[in-house]
Amino acid sequence: MKNNNNVEIIRLVNVEENEILTKTYTFPNSEMETYRKKLEYINQLNDLRWRSKREEILKRDNYKCRNCGATENLQVHHRQYHYSSKQKKFNKIWDYNNRYLITLCAKCHQLGHKYYKVPVFIY
Numbered sequence: 001m002k003n004n005n006n007v008e009i010i011r012l013v014n015v016e017e018n019e020i021l022t023k024t025y026t027f028p029n030s031e032m033e034t035y036r037k038k039l040e041y042i043n044q045l046n047d048l049r050w051r052s053k054r055e056e057i058l059k060r061d062n063y064k065c066r067n068c069g070a071t072e073n074l075q076v077h078h079r080q081y082h083y084s085s086k087q088k089k090f091n092k093i094w095d096y097n098n099r100y101l102i103t104l105c106a107k108c109h110q111l112g113h114k115y116y117k118v119p120v121f122i123y
Contacts, residue, residue, distance in 0.1 A: 061103035070105035
């Protein structure tokens with residue numbers, strides 16, 4: 001919901017506790033789209049389909065960072081992103097072929113994003 005003063009009212013759902021929270025945030029319009037994308041991504045990270053896919057990739061990679069071999073603070077990294085020009089949106093994070101996903105520790109993941117840009121393929 002939006003009102004005239006750059007205030008966005010957002011309903012957040014806490015899936016685990018089955019509660020709906022309504023919060024009001026004030027953002028300039030330019031920041032609102034960035035916030036909305038981050039919120040959508042966080043919601044995808046909490047989705048059972050991503051949790052299942054993530055576990056599948058961690059298991060495939062023997063619960064080790066494929067870069068340094070670390071076994072703690074593991075994350076699953078997308079090696080590329082896919083954008084549908086027809087639907088005007090990115091694929092859901094669980095809709096990627098396993099070959100585009102890799103297990104990295106938090107440090108290697110952060111460094112990778114610092115030094116390399118993840119390619120986006122538009123179809």
